[in-house]
Amino acid sequence: MQKTRKIIHIDMDCFYAAVEMRENPALKDKPVAVGGSTQHRGVLTTCNYPARKFGLHSAMPSVQALKRCPNLILLPVNMPLYKQVSRQIHQIFRRYTDIIEPISLDEAYLDVTHCRLHEGSATWIAQAIRRTIFDELQLTASAGVAPLKFLAKIASDQNKPDGMFVIAPEQVAEFVAALPLHKIPGVGKVTGQRLLDMGLRTCADVQKTDLNRLLNRFGKWGLRIWQFSHGIDEREICIRREAKSIGVETTLAQDIRELQQGIALLDKLYPDLLRRIRHSRPDLPLSSLRKLGVKLKFDDFQTTTMDKSAVEFCQENFVKLLQQVWQRAQGRSVRLIGLHVNLPETASRQQMSLW
Incomplete structure (x- = not known):
């Protein structure tokens, strides 16, 4: 045991x-x-x-x-x-x-x-x-x-x-049952509201809900919510934490409104991102980086991100993402621009390097 x-x-x-x-x-x-x-x-x-x-x-x-x-x-x-x-x-x-x-x-x-x-x-x-x-x-x-x-x-x-x-171990079941779902680490305002819209407020509510309902709505995160709500968490304490992503961003001295201004800033951010990747993972081939993302913060302090998987790591693809996410501005000016890239896990990195 x-x-x-x-x-x-x-x-x-x-x-x-x-x-x-x-x-x-x-x-x-x-x-x-x-x-x-x-x-x-x-x-x-x-x-x-x-x-x-x-x-x-x-x-x-x-x-x-x-x-x-x-x-x-x-x-x-x-x-x-x-x-x-x-x-x-x-x-x-x-x-x-x-x-x-x-x-x-x-x-x-x-x-x-x-x-x-x-x-x-x-x-x-x-x-x-x-x-x-x-x-x-x-x-x-x-x-x-x-x-x-x-x-x-x-x-x-x-x-x-x-x-x-x-x-204490004997208190887990009672504590979890009464736990509001928004208290679960990782459940933010958006996810919390979506759970409320489903009629789910506490872990006890999730315990009465079919797992597939959460999977259909939240994917893998739905499984994590379901497990936590049942008092299941088999994650070990990780002595060494491997970075899952690397990013750079800049808060602008003055807001910008034009896409071309954003592209000009991307010309400066992209080399910074490259340097950070090479400093953090000097042995990592850029060809193994397949998920890119762009982040914007608007003048009302709302933040949005757009990610794209299975694409080549290059400046041109960041520009394409920026063009798409810029449409979400809807008249708002932009005060922050960021770029990030997801890093493959060690095993995946070793396998992909063979190609």
């Missing part, structure tokens, strides 16, 4: 802003955000809890944030510092387990199934990790503990900030 897994999801509280407040205690209790300059049409990367009381959130344009909160202290991103602190946090993780899946600088999954410290209690281990992070780094972290990966992530958000939530 397989041993019940013990998974901890650690999520640092407003990480970038918290690091800045630690470096400068005078910022404590003041609304603080980290992000891009208003002069360059930047957006917030994160903000502390006093700032969130004004309705501020990550990805909000800095100009809009300052309108909502005139006293906001907007700081530039200090990535070298955040990476250094993140490495210190991971050194603490490794005192308890080597099975660590980093999601970002401030978020990670830990499998502590075989950890014998603190009598093997995942709850006590999570408490110890949070306490050590605070004692050694003066930062707070929230934690979720569960036998399933997706539930650990949901749990870490239950008592933020500086909190913890535990879902």
Whole structure:
């Protein structure tokens, strides 16, 4: 019989802003955000809890944030510092387990199934990790503990900030049944609304629904929703995460309206994308890249993307995609353009290189 897994999801509280407040205690209790300059049409990367009381959130344009909160202290991103602190946090993780899946600088999954410290209690281990992070780094972290990966992530958000939530194995069925579907990681506003339109609000509703109904509506993602709704998540903690895509984008100093202006920008973005691919995967033949995408953000901050599979990686095909997705502007001006390419899995990459 397989041993019940013990998974901890650690999520640092407003990480970038918290690091800045630690470096400068005078910022404590003041609304603080980290992000891009208003002069360059930047957006917030994160903000502390006093700032969130004004309705501020990550990805909000800095100009809009300052309108909502005139006293906001907007700081530039200090990535070298955040990476250094993140490495210190991971050194603490490794005192308890080597099975660590980093999601970002401030978020990670830990499998502590075989950890014998603190009598093997995942709850006590999570408490110890949070306490050590605070004692050694003066930062707070929230934690979720569960036998399933997706539930650990949901749990870490239950008592933020500086909190913890535990879902014991015997509590999984009851917790999942009452879980609103929009709480499932990956279910955004659009998918959530489509599920509501189908009369599905909670996992219990999905449990009464035929799998084929979800497959027909959502494809593979429908299977994932069905599995999570039944308390099924067999995904392992991935020690090494392989990038699934590479992209570049630029936020424009001034909005543009003409397609030719977008094509001119693509002339600059395409070489940047090439350089990033070659730096990240120097051994990857460009002929193995078969799924391209273009992203636009309009003046109303709505974002749209268009992808094309089974096509050659070349600038001409990006231009064709840009021409198609530009039609969605419908009179709106464009403030951001991005290009991205999906990377083949390692096995696929090896096979395709033979051709």
